Amino acid sequence: MTHLIAIAGALEPGEQRYLLQARQMQALSFAVHIPLVCFGIAFPALLLYVESLYLRTGDELYRTLARRWSRIMAALFAAGVVTGTILSFEMGLLWPNFTGTFGSVFGLGFAIEGFSFFMEAIFIGIYLYGWSRLSPRAHFASGIPIAIAGFTGSLTVISVNGWMNHPTHFRFSHGRVADVHPLGALFGNSYFWHELVHMYLAGYMVTGFVLAGAYAFGRLKGRWGRYERTALAIPLAVATLASVAQIFVGDWNGRAVAAAQPTKLAAFEGLGRTTKGAPVHVLGWYTHGHVEYGIPLPRLLSLLAFHSTNATVQGLDAVAPADRPPVNVVRYAFQTMVGIGSLLALLSIAYLVVRVRRKRLPESTWFYRALAAAGPLSVVALIAGWVTTEVGRQPWVVYYVMRTSEAVTGAGGIPVGYGTLAAVYLALAAGVAWVLLRLSRTPV
């Protein structure tokens, strides 16, 4: 055991010139995977809703819609499976000292997630290939475990992220963990429920806006029968409600970060110095400890974070420069997420007002132009949100316990791996885009 002992972790920290590239490679893998996760969360439920309409009315239109959507779900799920596998490989390939040191604390979350993944994979096989031979009710029932597993899978994975941001239920000394209580670390942690709800709603927003946006684009091109209207309205209705709820859930997330990770909050807002009655700045650029050229909204940060216009908000100066995240990356990611989220909420409110007043879909072409843009924008907001929390956690991989630079691999070849993965993912994205386009044109 003698060679196990190192200060920073179970393995010796790697000599790594390409830490930034390793982080970018992880970020790339994550950015490719996370939109697919949204479809894993929300698509099965929407599909089941459409299929239940078919079971209740016998209207063939719903069956056609469900069958077409199930083929899209199959393609996206396959892409999600393999990009998720890459992520689990990278936990070891890029950050062996993180997994090697703390695997016993957080690993259980992924082990349980494995079973969710199993249930998803098994029942998606049955659901996709059972359309013709299973009875309609049995087929519908085979979709239910997929929807449940989509939720439990994200729950366990986000519990790990919650632990990385708020590590508890272990002791750490001389590079070794002791007194490990994995269940408490993952599920007894107060700091992950807000993240889970935030992501779960985001899943419905992304799935809803991307699907509805695709049919909105079709409407602009003149494809607008009853089929298209139904296919647009079903995802749109859930995305709009989720967008309204997300405003308040997002605000709750902000307060949770303010309480547990003040440095991260200071990076969101570019707050250089600890300030009483702190303002929010819209746009601008953080430099030399403050935001320049931004539009100030006095005292708003104190109000939002602590519900008092006079509250003191901790600034970046409370920690050493080496312990601060890259402010502008975090701040712009945060502003992108909040900005797009607000626009999506406005669009949603416009839709709901038309729905309540006129009892039908909006008829303005501008609404459909905006909706077509809302699909890709919701994905941008999703990725920006994850950049906000993940880059905002830097320079720590386990908050105030292990630095990312201590977690990284000592093996060479990161630029080669990064380039290869980028090329493969580019090909995968092109392939998936091509197959979705092809599927949208071929009848079932």
Added chain:
Amino acid sequence: MHLYDLPLWFALVGLALYTVLGGADFGAGFWQLVAGKGERADEIRDHAHHAMAPVWEANHVWLIFVLTVVWTAYPAAFGSIASTLSVPLFIAGIGIVMRGGAYALRAGAATVGEQRLVDTVFAVSSVLTPFALGTVIGALASERLHVGNPGGSLVTSWLNPTSIAIGVLAVASGAYTSAVFLSGDAARRGEHALADRFRARALGAGLAAGAVATAGLIVLHFDAERIFRRLTEGVGLPALVVSVIAGVATLGLVWRRQYEPARYTAAVAVAATIAGWAVAQNPVFLHGLTIRQAAAGHDTLVAVIVSILVGALLLFPSLALLFRLTLGGELRDSEQSSDEAQVGSRRRALVSGRLDARLSVAFLVAGIGLLTVANAAWAHAIGVACFFGFILSGYRAALPADVLDAGR
């Protein structure tokens, strides 16, 4: 048996299932690669694809299971393996992406040319991936790794005689089990000509896999002496004998066209090889690190074991259902539908609106009050529930009435 061994046994069961089931997936890709050209080759490719399409994702998850159990229960060993063997693991990862991408893309391939391109990507990655994963096992078997970041050479740790032998064996045994399974699938569907063509492949691949395994033992003799001794003289010998008997029995059953029992003997042959390696390797995990030293603390081990046992209660009935439906021919992507008559008579109004809308607004107001204004944790929990109530009760009200009613 000790507590610290138990998660590893579970991982090995997972590895055996991955080698049998996932290996057959890879093997199907191998047969696509060597199918050649022309209509008969396309039949081979189509059969290999359709037999595996409903099950490949479930088969793949065994690999994730093995990874997560090892990194949770034996973190230091996992970290060292991932760091040192980053090259073959990365190759396997890329191969897995290409395979999954090919599955996603094949649904959209319309022309024969497009399908061939997709199948080629699939086939090449189906050979690359098991080879790369086999070299990882070879690195462990020949004890070329120690604890470290990296803990050994990035090149010779996996490019060495043992690794290469086990990599080739992984490809060969996958091709063998896959041909056995595919002959059985074709025979079940009454396609006897196709079954015979896979039978010939199964016999050929079985002999080849046997030859590779024998050559592998010779390599072990020179390159991984400890494992060789324990396999041929010690605790691993029974497993080796079982593997040989099951392998030969499979050949005999396939020869007599008894494909259903051959499925199981083929699986036993592969699983016994894994078991033999495992008992021969025990108690060494990495060079200078025993399983006991690598194991996580007591609470983690217990939590992992309990989670696996509970998960297995869900998993195995579900898997049994999947395979029963697949083998029963219930899962084919065909167009005709059998039970259309069961639904269709009960048309009724889908949209009722006003009450839902009011309830939904009430949930929204309550949610804002409890989540945004209040500060207590219990209030937040109820507030979140209110927001989900808002979405659920508001959903039907938010759907435009004309969309759902227009068909009537």
